[in-house]
Amino acid sequence: MKRLILATLLGSTIIASDLWASTAFISNEKDNTVSVLDLGQMKVTRTFKVGKRPRGIILSKDNKRLYICTSNDDTVEIYDSVNETKIGELPSGADPEQFALHPDDRKLYIANEDDALTTVVDVKTSQVLAQIDVGVEPEGMAVSHNGKIAITTSETTNMVHWIDTQSHELFDNTLVDQRPRYAVFEQDDSLLWVSSEIGGTVSVIDVKDRQIIKKINFAIKGIHKDRVQPVGMRLSHDGKYAYIALGPANHVAVVNRKTYEVEKYILVGRRVWHLEFSPDEKLLLTTNGVSSDVTLIDTQNLKAVKSIKVGRYPWGIAVKP
Amino acid sequence: MRFLLCLIAVLGLTFPTSAKQVETISIAFVSQKVERPPVLSNLIEPPDDLGVQGALLALQDNNTTGRFLKQKFTLETITLAEDANLQQAIDGLIAKGHNLFVLDLPSVSLQSVLKQTEHQDLLFFNSRAPDNALRQQACDIRLLHTIPSRAMLTDALAQYLVKKRWKDWFLIQGPHDDDQKFATSLKASARKYGAKIVTEKIWNGGRDAYRSAQAEIPLLTQGKDYDILMVADELGDFGEYMIYRTFDPRPVAGTQGLFPTAWYWTQEQWGALQLQNRFKKQAKRPMTARDYAAWAAVRTIGEAATRTNSKDFATLNHFMRSQQFELAGFKGRKLSYRPWNGQLRQPIALTAAHSLVTQAPIEGFLHRYSELDTLGFDQPESKCKEFIQ
Numbered sequence: 001m002k003r004l005i006l007a008t009l010l011g012s013t014i015i016a017s018d019l020w021a022s023t024a025f026i027s028n029e030k031d032n033t034v035s036v037l038d039l040g041q042m043k044v045t046r047t048f049k050v051g052k053r054p055r056g057i058i059l060s061k062d063n064k065r066l067y068i069c070t071s072n073d074d075t076v077e078i079y080d081s082v083n084e085t086k087i088g089e090l091p092s093g094a095d096p097e098q099f100a101l102h103p104d105d106r107k108l109y110i111a112n113e114d115d116a117l118t119t120v121v122d123v124k125t126s127q128v129l130a131q132i133d134v135g136v137e138p139e140g141m142a143v144s145h146n147g148k149i150a151i152t153t154s155e156t157t158n159m160v161h162w163i164d165t166q167s168h169e170l171f172d173n174t175l176v177d178q179r180p181r182y183a184v185f186e187q188d189d190s191l192l193w194v195s196s197e198i199g200g201t202v203s204v205i206d207v208k209d210r211q212i213i214k215k216i217n218f219a220i221k222g223i224h225k226d227r228v229q230p231v232g233m234r235l236s237h238d239g240k241y242a243y244i245a246l247g248p249a250n251h252v253a254v255v256n257r258k259t260y261e262v263e264k265y266i267l268v269g270r271r272v273w274h275l276e277f278s279p280d281e282k283l284l285l286t287t288n289g290v291s292s293d294v295t296l297i298d299t300q301n302l303k304a305v306k307s308i309k310v311g312r313y314p315w316g317i318a319v320k321p
Numbered sequence: 322m323r324f325l326l327c328l329i330a331v332l333g334l335t336f337p338t339s340a341k342q343v344e345t346i347s348i349a350f351v352s353q354k355v356e357r358p359p360v361l362s363n364l365i366e367p368p369d370d371l372g373v374q375g376a377l378l379a380l381q382d383n384n385t386t387g388r389f390l391k392q393k394f395t396l397e398t399i400t401l402a403e404d405a406n407l408q409q410a411i412d413g414l415i416a417k418g419h420n421l422f423v424l425d426l427p428s429v430s431l432q433s434v435l436k437q438t439e440h441q442d443l444l445f446f447n448s449r450a451p452d453n454a455l456r457q458q459a460c461d462i463r464l465l466h467t468i469p470s471r472a473m474l475t476d477a478l479a480q481y482l483v484k485k486r487w488k489d490w491f492l493i494q495g496p497h498d499d500d501q502k503f504a505t506s507l508k509a510s511a512r513k514y515g516a517k518i519v520t521e522k523i524w525n526g527g528r529d530a531y532r533s534a535q536a537e538i539p540l541l542t543q544g545k546d547y548d549i550l551m552v553a554d555e556l557g558d559f560g561e562y563m564i565y566r567t568f569d570p571r572p573v574a575g576t577q578g579l580f581p582t583a584w585y586w587t588q589e590q591w592g593a594l595q596l597q598n599r600f601k602k603q604a605k606r607p608m609t610a611r612d613y614a615a616w617a618a619v620r621t622i623g624e625a626a627t628r629t630n631s632k633d634f635a636t637l638n639h640f641m642r643s644q645q646f647e648l649a650g651f652k653g654r655k656l657s658y659r660p661w662n663g664q665l666r667q668p669i670a671l672t673a674a675h676s677l678v679t680q681a682p683i684e685g686f687l688h689r690y691s692e693l694d695t696l697g698f699d700q701p702e703s704k705c706k707e708f709i710q
Contacts, residue, residue: 095598113595114602116385136385137595155592156649157386158627173389175627178649179592198649224692226654248653 022279023320025066025081026287026294027054028311034068035310036084037285037294039278039319042306048084051077056098056141057316060123061105066318067123069096069110076110076121081320091128093119098182100141100150102165109150109163111138118152118161120168130168134161140194142183149207153180153194160194160203162210172210176203181231182274193242195230202230202244204260214260216244223249232274236281236299243284243297245272252286254302264302268295273314279321287314343391344632348622349414350376350398350615352425353407358497360558372425372448373398374604375612376619381603383623392626396619408437415440420634423618425611428452435461444638446618449611453506456662456698460705465641465663467621468614471506473697474581477669477681478574479510480695484683487548488516491571493541493563494553495524503576504553519547524559538566551575579678581669584613587677588670591653617650617665624648652680654693662705666693 024037028047032054036046051070058067059081066079069092076090076099092099093112096119100109107129110119116136120129135157142151143165150163158180162172177199184193185207192205204214218228229247235257236243242255250272251265269288272295276285284297293307294314352372376396383394397419399410407430414422420443424431428450435445447455447466455461456470482488490511494504504521511518522541542550542563550567552575554560560577572578586597586607596616600608608616625637625646640646642663647655652668659666669681682692694700 095595114598133388135389136382137592154386155595156382157389158649159386159389161389178647178655198653198655199647200655226691226693229653 021321023081024276024278024285024294025057025059025318025320026310026314027057027068027316028292029053029055029289029313029315031311031313032070033311034066034079034084035294035314037308037310039283042296043308044310046084047311048079050079050086051075055315056096057318058099058101059318059320061101061103063320065123066320067099067101067108069099071095071097071113076108078123088126090121090123090126091119092121093117093128093131098139098141100143102143102150103145103147107143107165109141109143109152111141111152113137113139113155116154118150118163120150132161132163132168132170134170135159135173140181140183142185142192144185144189144207145187146189149185149189151183151185151192153183155179155181155197158196160192160205160210174203174205174210174212176205176212177201177215182233184233184235186235187237187239193233193235195233195244197229197231197247200225200228200230202233202242202255216255216260216262218244218246218249218253218262218265220246220249220251220265223251231272232287234275234277234284236277238281241299243275243299245275245286247271247273248290250288252284252297266297266302266304268297268304269293269307274316276317276319278319285317285319287317289313289315341391343393345393345395346421346622346626346632346637347395347397347419348376348380348421348423348619349419350396350423350425350619351407351410351414352398352400353403353405353427353430354400355403355427358556360556365557368604368606368609370604371609372611372615373400374600374606375448375608375614375616376423376425378600378603378612379616379619379623382620383626386623386627390627390630392632394619394623394626407434411438415443420444421622421637422446423448423615425449425615428455431455432459435459435464442634444634444641446614446621448614448618452502453698456664457704460662460707462663462707465618465621465658465665467617467665468610469583469667469669470664470697471503472509473664473667473669475503475506475510476513476696477581477671477683478579479507479514479516480681480683480686481579481671481679482549482574483514483516484685487572489519489547490516490549490551491520491522491542491545491547492518492551492553492575493522493524495556495558495560497556499555500553500576503555507551507553507575518551519545524554534562534566538563539568542566542571543568547571549574550578552577579671579673581671581681583610583667583669584608585610585670585672585677587672587675588651588680589677591651593651596651617648617656617667620650621646621648621665659694659698659700661700661703661708662698663708664697666691666696668693669696 052072056069078088095114135154137155140153160174177196179198232245270290552560
């Protein structure tokens, strides 16, 4: 396989020293487990059991706690990220799927897909601070870096809901293409990127007036446009690229953030869901739901270098430095 | 549910685009009950709220979205007995100002409504009748179909079987009109995709499969070799009894065994699980194809109202039929209406009783515009004259 050669190549060129210590946690939706992937060794070193249907997975700002949305248990589980033992649970509302942590490391914004609600929980006290009515099937969650705005996207209503984190009230709604799945702020909070899975587009929205300034379309040779279904996204810190997972098109699009042109499509595993960088951003990890693996992309050469088998239906990734 | 949540007051919403008055968009839902002829197996009673539950769920979806745009959707539902005066009910609704209708009607009743209703500025959604004729010779410009045609269903099945190279079919059809229509559609799909009907038999209602299936079916299915037994039994009279009783060890497909449908509880990909869960919570039963079709009809109206930010009939009617319209229907593809006959293009599930086998269009069946148009009547073969092409 080509992969082997590439892996050897990778071994000699891009592994930075901090990769040796970093760990990726991958939630396996159909196995009720989390795979622990050692990025230095590039292999799964452990797998631990969690609640039912784990999807959203993030680390606390200090990287000590791992939060997991266990959708079918209607709860958010908390694990110690060092010894991987469960240390608590948070009330999440029904069917939590994605969530986002406020920069204060306390307020957790959770989408309750079945109830058209966004629940805000204080992770220190386990208190529900607010429940906010949003559109049907809330899914994508994001909090701006300055902490002022929280975002919920609703998949059936097809809107981006803008939540004031002070008052916990909606202050605007932006209509986007079908099935908005994921939202991410630019580092300076000037723009919000939103992917529409069925619409097949990514909308770039100006945070000031909540208007769409650019709609990005994708075209991959030999793949029908209906199969191009953008989901997870990552924006590199250097301001250069947006990486966009294209679902059943089995590719990750690399978009130039100055021109909004797609510069490259990188072939990964089947039905690529979510993305996460290694701490130095030299690697981008993708969860591939149908092929049950994680692909590592070398972000300097924009090439897939290795795919690693994890559990069934890997969904989300969190990387601990 | 978590106990903590009930203590928390739900916060109000703000509408930044305010000045606008709330617009109301009313939809009429008309259903008719049909006496089911006696069938041999009486184990499963069909629910008596098929269709309407899908419409009610979509109404809720529309209203949740509508809050953000100051749009309110209402649904007036009427369920009639088989011998009730359907036309009177329809005329009454028109007189009340309704122009958006979801018709959960059997084919005969639907055709009679189309014939007897003279008013032209109306939109009917057919959420129940799969008849091919309604998409071809008997099409009507006022009619959009959210339920797949039989042609779409049998094409979906044919694509899969041809891909599997199970091309020699033994066809058994029941005695009813609908069975014959399904069998005719199967034969057309066989021609279209290169399968062959090697033997064809009629299930004569006189046999009592419940008592004598073990003896009757091997005899009936003996003969020329074939790959798969195809049953055309829309009522669910005898088809189930064919499974495991054929003379040769052969799988069963068609209306039973491996069957094509617009919606079934085994669908969970593409967010379908969320729709299944929301439906089950509301209706206390799984969602069926008729529920899905009614859901899709009411959601079509909602989606058109959201995107156009309008309640105007002509605006909505035009938008739904336009290329700009797309509906996310939990099937992994955006759904839209065929401009040549008003049929909602949609993937078709091929499922067994407890597991989804696959979803058509099957990979490899290509189309110059949309692979979804490999299912059912495509533009070049359209006999529908009423639609502007």
